[in-house]
Amino acid sequence: MAIIEVRDLSKQFRVARPREGARGPLARVRREYTDVRAVERVSFDVEPGEMVGYIGPNGAGKSTTIKMLTGILVPSGGRLTVAGFEPSRQRKEMARHIGVVFGQRTQLWWDLPLADSFTLLKHIYRVPDERFAANLGRCIDTMEMAEFLRTPVRQLSLGQRMRGELTAALLHNPEVLYLDEPTIGLDVVAKSRIREFLTSLNRDAGTTILLTTHDMGDIERLCRRVIIIDRGGILYDGDLERLKARFATERTLVVDLEEPAPALDVPFATVERVEGPRQWLRFQRADTSAAELIAAVARAARIVDLRVDEPSIEDVVLRIYAGAAKGIAINDPSPG
Amino acid sequence: MDNELRLFPRLAWSRVRGQLEYRLSFALMLIGYFVMTLADFLAIWVIFQHLPLLAGWSLGEVAFLYGTSYVSFRIADMVVGHLDMLPTLVRTGALDTVLTRPLGSLYQVVTIDFGLRHVGAIAQGLVILVIACTTAGIPWDAGRALMLLVTIACGTAIFIAIWIVGATTVFWTLGSGLEVLNAFTYGGNQMANYPINIYAGWLRRIIAFFVPLAFVTYFPSLYILAREDPLHTPELLRFASPLVALAALLVARAVWGQGIRHYQSTGS
Numbered sequence: 001m002a003i004i005e006v007r008d009l010s011k012q013f014r015v016a017r018p019r020e021g022a023r024g025p026l027a028r029v030r031r032e033y034t035d036v037r038a039v040e041r042v043s044f045d046v047e048p049g050e051m052v053g054y055i056g057p058n059g060a061g062k063s064t065t066i067k068m069l070t071g072i073l074v075p076s077g078g079r080l081t082v083a084g085f086e087p088s089r090q091r092k093e094m095a096r097h098i099g100v101v102f103g104q105r106t107q108l109w110w111d112l113p114l115a116d117s118f119t120l121l122k123h124i125y126r127v128p129d130e131r132f133a134a135n136l137g138r139c140i141d142t143m144e145m146a147e148f149l150r151t152p153v154r155q156l157s158l159g160q161r162m163r164g165e166l167t168a169a170l171l172h173n174p175e176v177l178y179l180d181e182p183t184i185g186l187d188v189v190a191k192s193r194i195r196e197f198l199t200s201l202n203r204d205a206g207t208t209i210l211l212t213t214h215d216m217g218d219i220e221r222l223c224r225r226v227i228i229i230d231r232g233g234i235l236y237d238g239d240l241e242r243l244k245a246r247f248a249t250e251r252t253l254v255v256d257l258e259e260p261a262p263a264l265d266v267p268f269a270t271v272e273r274v275e276g277p278r279q280w281l282r283f284q285r286a287d288t289s290a291a292e293l294i295a296a297v298a299r300a301a302r303i304v305d306l307r308v309d310e311p312s313i314e315d316v317v318l319r320i321y322a323g324a325a326k327g328i329a330i331n332d333p334s335p336g
Numbered sequence: 337m338d339n340e341l342r343l344f345p346r347l348a349w350s351r352v353r354g355q356l357e358y359r360l361s362f363a364l365m366l367i368g369y370f371v372m373t374l375a376d377f378l379a380i381w382v383i384f385q386h387l388p389l390l391a392g393w394s395l396g397e398v399a400f401l402y403g404t405s406y407v408s409f410r411i412a413d414m415v416v417g418h419l420d421m422l423p424t425l426v427r428t429g430a431l432d433t434v435l436t437r438p439l440g441s442l443y444q445v446v447t448i449d450f451g452l453r454h455v456g457a458i459a460q461g462l463v464i465l466v467i468a469c470t471t472a473g474i475p476w477d478a479g480r481a482l483m484l485l486v487t488i489a490c491g492t493a494i495f496i497a498i499w500i501v502g503a504t505t506v507f508w509t510l511g512s513g514l515e516v517l518n519a520f521t522y523g524g525n526q527m528a529n530y531p532i533n534i535y536a537g538w539l540r541r542i543i544a545f546f547v548p549l550a551f552v553t554y555f556p557s558l559y560i561l562a563r564e565d566p567l568h569t570p571e572l573l574r575f576a577s578p579l580v581a582l583a584a585l586l587v588a589r590a591v592w593g594q595g596i597r598h599y600q601s602t603g604s
């Protein structure tokens with residue numbers, strides 16, 4: 001049975017704006033209201049143990065969905081159950097079964113040492129002593145947190161704090177973990193540390209994870225399944241590899257040559273841009289692999305440095321729309 | 337609920353410790369409280385100079401009403417006064433975290449802070465009350481002593497309920513919430529301080545029955561002071577405060593629940 005069940009879920013926000021031309025003390029009273037449709041008739045299931053990427057451009061409705069799943073917001077329409085609970089009506093009971101990390105917020109006690117937040121949460125969630133010690137110990141070891149446990153939260157670096165947030169969300173062994181942009185603002189090392197931790201958590205504890213991110217790297221490392229949402233509605237729900245094969249086909253090889261050269265002529269790639277010794281080569285996943293292309297470039301010129309750019313989530317969304325206009329089937333027939 | 341009660345000392349202590357972390361500001365805070373309390377006690381003298389002889393009430397009686405209402409108000413302030421942080425919690429989205437925990441949301445907002453600094457003001461009210469109790473010519477007996485405790489407890493509960501309802505308006509009137517809240521709470525305290533027969537009829541009815549301020553002190557005090565009611569209300573009302581307080585708390589809880597359902601969080 002699915003651990004998260006979402007059916008026709010919708011949310012409208014009522015926002016006020018001062019009436020045109022209204023001024024003075026009455027301007028705040030005489031307001032007009034408009035409804036923002038943040039999420040519209042979204043449906044999906046998540047099975048226990050899945051790790052799903054919930055992605056889409058800014059303002060797509062990702063955070064709003066997560067806030068409804070966690071019981072923070074009351075839906076305007078539709079049904080949802082999480083671990084057998086109805087979030088907005090059974091918020092307190094459900095809370096013991098879920099963990100949440102909002103990359104932009106903190107759930108730690110700002111003015112206390114990090115370890116004290118964990119102790120308070122232990123009591124709030126009534127975690128038994130041995131379980132608490134085991135869970136905390138595992139997080140401290142795998143995320144190397146020992147040296148800043150006594151530091152007040154407000155003095156932690158972003159990366160340190162995010163490891164603290166993850167620990168805080170996991171002390172009570174939640175069945176479902178929601179992560180809203182957990183790697184935002186982190187450097188490469190911190191990102192990979194968190195990705196490794198999440199992979200092992202999902203593998204060893206079987207925790208179901210739903211994560212939003214703008215970082216395609218997070219998705220590639222962590223998720224086999226992605227749900228793409230845009231303007232409140234689901235655009236794609238299915239296998240990541242198929243999505244890439246179908247819509248994220250175009251990649252870019254950026255090479256720095258030893259000296260400026262005219263646009264390279266290599267098979268299966270078109271040079272998009274030349275800037276001094278740096279060239280951008282666009283190629284299709286289906287035509288050639290990055291390795292073959294790099295070898296071809298190396299035969300033509302001396303390479304100093306290179307990188308391969310994957311299409312961004314925004315690009316993928318654009319291509320899905322373009323594909324839909326041409327009548328290409330969007331949804332994977334067998335999600336998950 | 338038992339989890340909430342069990343956690344209270346721990347959360348309160350964490351707040352005190354949080355304040356201790358900033359040692360200098362904690363020292364300054366203590367000095368501040370001390371000065372404030374000193375000022376509060378000076379104010380007692382001023383209050384007795386200015387308590388009006390109102391509509392047939394003696395100075396002692398007026399002081400008694402003032403004292404009971406003031407003590408109740410200040411205890412309520414200590415318990416729920418930091419609800420005035422609610423607009424900030426809503427605006428910054430900090431309420432999101434509150435709503436992801438297995439505890440009541442109202443309880444968590446109330447325990448975000450612990451108003452130690454109000455102890456001075458409560459003591460000030462108690463001094464006024466003691467003076468009033470000895471000068472108002474009260475025919476003391478066990479029933480009246482008990483009634484005094486009940487009055488203060490019910491008054492506190494009613495003020496807490498008003499505070500909660502006032503604070504909850506922020507879920508509907510984002511931004512202008514604080515002024516509304518203060519009008520309710522501090523304004524309410526001002527009104528409850530004086531015998532209600534000095535107010536015009538319509539205002540009196542609102543105070544008595546809609547925002548039940550008259551039950552904070554006026555009605556039960558009629559019993560303690562063994563007075564005729566200049567308004568000739570039924571005697572039963574003098575003993576109705578516990579029921580009214582309970583009803584007020586239930587209403588407040590329901591209004592809070594509605595407010596939380598209206599909570600929209602923030603866009604970022």
Ligand SMILES: Nc1ncnc2c1ncn2[C@@H]1O[C@H](COP(=O)(O)OP(=O)(O)OP(=O)(O)O)[C@@H](O)[C@H]1O
Nearest residue numbers: 013038057058059060061062063064600601602603
């Ligand atoms: N509390 C709110 N009040 C009014 N409008 C809101 C609120 N929260 C979100 N919105 C609106 O709803 C839409 C969806 O917002 P949401 O935060 O869910 O997007 P998102 O997918 O998380 O975007 P991002 O990637 O930028 O975090 C946006 O148009 C946003 O402006």
Ligand SMILES: [Mg+2]
Nearest residue numbers: 062063064180
């Ligand atoms: Mg978001």
